[in-house]
Amino acid sequence: MGDHQKIVVMACKHSAGEALRELQREGWALPDGVEWVELPCGGSLDELHILRAFEAGAAAVLVLACYHGACRSLDGSRWAEKRVQAIQEMLAEIGIEQDRLEFRNIAPTMPADLASWVEALHRRVLAPAGE
Amino acid sequence: MSQATPVAKQVLVLGASSEAARAVKELLALGYKVLWVSGDELPSNGLDSPALAKYANCRLYALEGHVGRFVSHFLHQGQRLALSTSAIIVATGNERYFPAERYGLELSSLVWTTSQVKEQLKKPLPQSVLAFRDKRILLLLDWSGETSKELVSESFSLAGELCERCRSEVYFFYRDLTVDSPGWEQRTRELRDKGVVFCRYGEPEVTVGEAAVSISYLEGTVEGDLLVLPEAVRPRGDTAELAEILQVRLGEDGYFQELNIRKYRAGLSARKGIFFAGRCHMDCDASEAESDALQVVAAVDALLGQGALEPEEVIAYVDPSKCIRCLTCVRTCPHAAVQVVEYEDMDVVAARVDELACWGCGACASNCPVQAIEMVGQEMPAWVQGV
Amino acid sequence: MREHPSVIVVGGGIAGLTAALNLAERGAHVTLVERDSVLGGNARTVCCKAIAGECQLCGGCLLGERLELIVSSPVELLLETSVARVERDNGGFLVYLEGAEKSSPLRAQAVILATGFDHVDAHTKGPYGYGILPSVTTGEEMERKIKEEGQGAYDALGLHKVAFIQCVGSRDEHVGRGYCSQVCCRYALRLARLLKARQPELEITIFKMDIQNSGRDFQKTWQAAQEEGIRIVAGLPAVIRRSSEEPRRATFVYDDILAGQIVQEDFDLVVLSVGMQPRRDAEQVAELFGINQDRYGFFAVGDDLISTIVPGVFVAGTCQAPRSMAEAAAHAQQAAEACYRYLQELAL
Ligand SMILES: Cc1cc2nc3c(=O)[nH]c(=O)nc-3n(C[C@H](O)[C@H](O)[C@H](O)COP(=O)(O)OP(=O)(O)OC[C@H]3O[C@@H](n4cnc5c(N)ncnc54)[C@H](O)[C@@H]3O)c2cc1C
Ligand code: SF4
Ligand code: SF4
Ligand code: SF4
Ligand code: SF4
Numbered sequence: 001m002g003d004h005q006k007i008v009v010m011a012c013k014h015s016a017g018e019a020l021r022e023l024q025r026e027g028w029a030l031p032d033g034v035e036w037v038e039l040p041c042g043g044s045l046d047e048l049h050i051l052r053a054f055e056a057g058a059a060a061v062l063v064l065a066c067y068h069g070a071c072r073s074l075d076g077s078r079w080a081e082k083r084v085q086a087i088q089e090m091l092a093e094i095g096i097e098q099d100r101l102e103f104r105n106i107a108p109t110m111p112a113d114l115a116s117w118v119e120a121l122h123r124r125v126l127a128p129a130g131e
Numbered sequence: 132m133s134q135a136t137p138v139a140k141q142v143l144v145l146g147a148s149s150e151a152a153r154a155v156k157e158l159l160a161l162g163y164k165v166l167w168v169s170g171d172e173l174p175s176n177g178l179d180s181p182a183l184a185k186y187a188n189c190r191l192y193a194l195e196g197h198v199g200r201f202v203s204h205f206l207h208q209g210q211r212l213a214l215s216t217s218a219i220i221v222a223t224g225n226e227r228y229f230p231a232e233r234y235g236l237e238l239s240s241l242v243w244t245t246s247q248v249k250e251q252l253k254k255p256l257p258q259s260v261l262a263f264r265d266k267r268i269l270l271l272l273d274w275s276g277e278t279s280k281e282l283v284s285e286s287f288s289l290a291g292e293l294c295e296r297c298r299s300e301v302y303f304f305y306r307d308l309t310v311d312s313p314g315w316e317q318r319t320r321e322l323r324d325k326g327v328v329f330c331r332y333g334e335p336e337v338t339v340g341e342a343a344v345s346i347s348y349l350e351g352t353v354e355g356d357l358l359v360l361p362e363a364v365r366p367r368g369d370t371a372e373l374a375e376i377l378q379v380r381l382g383e384d385g386y387f388q389e390l391n392i393r394k395y396r397a398g399l400s401a402r403k404g405i406f407f408a409g410r411c412h413m414d415c416d417a418s419e420a421e422s423d424a425l426q427v428v429a430a431v432d433a434l435l436g437q438g439a440l441e442p443e444e445v446i447a448y449v450d451p452s453k454c455i456r457c458l459t460c461v462r463t464c465p466h467a468a469v470q471v472v473e474y475e476d477m478d479v480v481a482a483r484v485d486e487l488a489c490w491g492c493g494a495c496a497s498n499c500p501v502q503a504i505e506m507v508g509q510e511m512p513a514w515v516q517g518v
Numbered sequence: 519m520r521e522h523p524s525v526i527v528v529g530g531g532i533a534g535l536t537a538a539l540n541l542a543e544r545g546a547h548v549t550l551v552e553r554d555s556v557l558g559g560n561a562r563t564v565c566c567k568a569i570a571g572e573c574q575l576c577g578g579c580l581l582g583e584r585l586e587l588i589v590s591s592p593v594e595l596l597l598e599t600s601v602a603r604v605e606r607d608n609g610g611f612l613v614y615l616e617g618a619e620k621s622s623p624l625r626a627q628a629v630i631l632a633t634g635f636d637h638v639d640a641h642t643k644g645p646y647g648y649g650i651l652p653s654v655t656t657g658e659e660m661e662r663k664i665k666e667e668g669q670g671a672y673d674a675l676g677l678h679k680v681a682f683i684q685c686v687g688s689r690d691e692h693v694g695r696g697y698c699s700q701v702c703c704r705y706a707l708r709l710a711r712l713l714k715a716r717q718p719e720l721e722i723t724i725f726k727m728d729i730q731n732s733g734r735d736f737q738k739t740w741q742a743a744q745e746e747g748i749r750i751v752a753g754l755p756a757v758i759r760r761s762s763e764e765p766r767r768a769t770f771v772y773d774d775i776l777a778g779q780i781v782q783e784d785f786d787l788v789v790l791s792v793g794m795q796p797r798r799d800a801e802q803v804a805e806l807f808g809i810n811q812d813r814y815g816f817f818a819v820g821d822d823l824i825s826t827i828v829p830g831v832f833v834a835g836t837c838q839a840p841r842s843m844a845e846a847a848a849h850a851q852q853a854a855e856a857c858y859r860y861l862q863e864l865a866l
């Protein structure tokens with residue numbers, strides 16, 4: 001693993017953030033190399049944030065927002081998904097693998113899924129290929 | 132960060148429903164100044180207090196300001212009226228109608244609505260009771276596909292009253308027995324004990340004859356003297372207009388929509404300081420609507436009770452010198468917290484975020500085409516700034 | 519109102535958290551007493567039932583925010599603590615605690631009981647074979663499994679046919695629970711939709727007596743489920759047995775009332791939609807505070823559904839009657855209002 005390599009998780013405070021804190025209360029910790037950026041709402045995610053994350057050396061970016069209809073600020077999760085789609089199209093054009101940017105809906109009641117997504121991404125992106 | 136802003140313990144209650152009356156009463160007891168306004172007549176239920184101002188037959192035509200400093204503009208007896216309050220409780224109730232088309236039946240001496248039965252029972256004795264005395268009454272629920280908790284609950288009460296006061300023989304036809312609220316299962320059992328006959332139908336066939344009515348269903352045919360059909364409820368006709376003035380959303384069903392499950396506090400709308408109580412936003416019977424009003428008052432008092440409001444930890448700030456007045460933020464803000472205003476000290480017209488109304492969601496900032504909006508208080512890693 | 523009146527909230531589930539937060543925001547000094555080592559109560563095992571990116575409004579999300587608000591609030595939290603003895607004290611209460619932290623008694627002007635519910639034990643419905651047949655589980659276990667293992671917990675189990683059986687241990691006066699548990703239709707339907715959305719080829723049948731469907735919100739969920747191909751049968755099986763053809767499956771005979779026929783069918787998984795019952799120690803708690811229980815064992819209340827026969831003792835949430843999380847929270851907020859008014863009058 002190159003030491004400038006990291007995974008950036010951009011996460012809505014109200015869903016992913018709460019799930020993370022439930023995991024932390026149970027003693028789980030984010031794997032090394034995973035940087036957690038907490039957003040006040042999926043709606044505040046800027047396309048620029050994602051691009052900057054890649055600029056800053058992110059091997060992958062995972063965007064987590066609420067399920068549609070559960071967003072505290074009504075449309076925030078939809079905005080977030082739209083931004084990710086826009087960047088994915090851009091990545092495709094410049095030939096970067098699209099699977100370096102992932103969007104997922106999440107609820108505070110999903111700590112188990114959060115842990116498994118982050119761990120899977122970590123294995124896929126940061127762990128050396130042949131062990 | 133900004134200091135707490137003092138606010139007055141003054142609330143506007145909109146609507147003439149029983150839940151509105153309950154909210155008014157509770158607010159007065161907590162020492163609030165209450166402005167009670169309705170488009171219709173207000174109930175004369177002895178609610179009088181020096182802290183209460185009542186305005187009946189009043190139309191809201193505009194709302195200015197935000198939480199802590201709302202100014203509502205009304206037309207009252209040909210006069211314009213502006214009322215300042217810190218919060219607004221919308222308790223306008225719903226509207227009843229008889230879904231004749233869906234039932235495919237006309238009302239007649241043999242076919243009544245639940246409301247008609249209720250009215251009759253309210254008349255003086257013996258008139259009230261004689262209309263139903265020893266008659267066989269067929270109450271057909273859930274047939275129009277439009278049941279509401281309010282009408283199911285009322286039908287339960289009517290069935291009981293008819294059995295007890297009028298010695299009627301009541302047949303209660305249902306598709307699925309509705310036990311949707313605490314205590315309803317027990318209510319249905321009490322009705323059974325009083326002699327109400329419950330019949331489950333699949334597709335009932337209803338015949339209205341010259342002197343009798345009959346219902347054929349799974350288990351056979353029952354004849355009766357009177358067919359009673361529940362009415363249905365729908366959002367009041369002025370709900371959409373009111374929502375536009377208040378800048379709050381309606382749900383798909385046309386009722387006011389509370390913020391959502393996530394922030395569930397009683398009747399919280401997406402707009403700070405505006406609350407919904409009772410049947411204008413939820414499916415409930417009259418007593419649940421009044422309980423809802425009490426929870427809303429508890430929420431209002433949690434907001435205003437300390438006499439001051441503070442902004443959220445993260446809020447948006449517009450740099451008026453960068454803003455190009457494109458109105459994107461005004462349109463995207465889900466909490467109606469941005470407006471384009473004149474900044475008098477700087478002599479510019481630009482968007483401004485009300486710091487008390489802002490939830491800090493950042494939708495405005497990420498949508499602004501010229502990055503004129505900054506999220507104050509949001510911690511971001513240095514690389515986000517391109518450092 | 520007296521400067522900082524004191525309130526004790528017993529129970530840190532969704533109801534207790536909601537009542538405590540509301541009263542604390544309004545300036546009361548609140549102590550929350552929870553016998554468990556964590557807050558959240560039964561809501562901790564409620565899983566997310568969102569499908570295809572859309573929230574199903576199950577209410578599960580209500581807990582997380584409150585757990586965060588409570589730690590940053592002035593509410594004093596006493597975990598692993600319960601009430602040992604209660605004395606009347608000058609119009610208020612002197613509450614002796616036992617547990618991890620405090621030993622000196624707490625003085626309070628009012629108490630809110632929010633001790634919640636216990637899950638109905640599916641073993642008591644013997645003929646359904648719970649605990650004996652491997653393919654018979656409960657709604658509670660399904661919620662818990664999904665919460666703990668993730669949304670895909672049932673994806674790779676090779677299921678083809680799943681049955682949900684409603685009203686297990688509820689609505690049955692013979693077992694002393696002649697009430698509807700309110701939540702099991704809702705969670706069963708939403709769980710069924712979740713399974714169906716993840717495994718479209720799964721055949722799902724819901725067996726019910728009646729379904730509680732009067733709410734206009736719920737009617738929509740109900741219709742959606744049927745449109746997605748979830749089958750609803752009016753009629754409950756009397757007995758569930760091991761399938762003679764495939765011992766890991768369960769089989770039962772049921773009377774499809776609306777179709778007017780008797781049918782025998784095998785299933786890979788049978789989910790018993792268990793409901794709620796009063797806490798098994800509700801009697802002791804009622805005795806401590808001198809309040810009554812209703813005929814089923816829930817705490818007895820007046821017409822406002824909040825006040826007990828002891829002035830200053832209020833109840834909130836599912837310790838009074840079965841409720842969903844949103845309803846328990848709403849009830850608790852109403853209890854907070856009643857409690858606040860009581861404190862206000864006490865001060866005059
Ligand atoms: C199988 C199942 C699935 C469900 N699914 C959903 C769903 O999808 N959506 C939904 O909205 N609802 C659901 N519910 C309902 C939900 O679980 C309840 O509405 C909610 O948990 C009730 O909260 P409460 O605070 O009233 O009680 P509880 O959650 O029971 O909390 C009570 C708390 O009090 C504590 N306590 C008890 N006695 C004492 C004592 N003597 N001293 C100190 N502390 C004490 C307990 O430890 C507990 O923490 C479901 C219920 C069941 C049974
Ligand atoms: S951050 Fe912007 S969009 Fe969000 S509430 Fe505040 S002003 Fe509205
Ligand atoms: S979106 Fe930006 S430029 Fe447009 S009005 Fe709002 S602040 Fe001004
Ligand atoms: S937990 Fe329930 S309320 Fe929350 S997102 Fe999932 S389905 Fe929606
Ligand atoms: S909620 Fe549904 S399954 Fe539960 S007891 Fe009531 S009717 Fe039966």
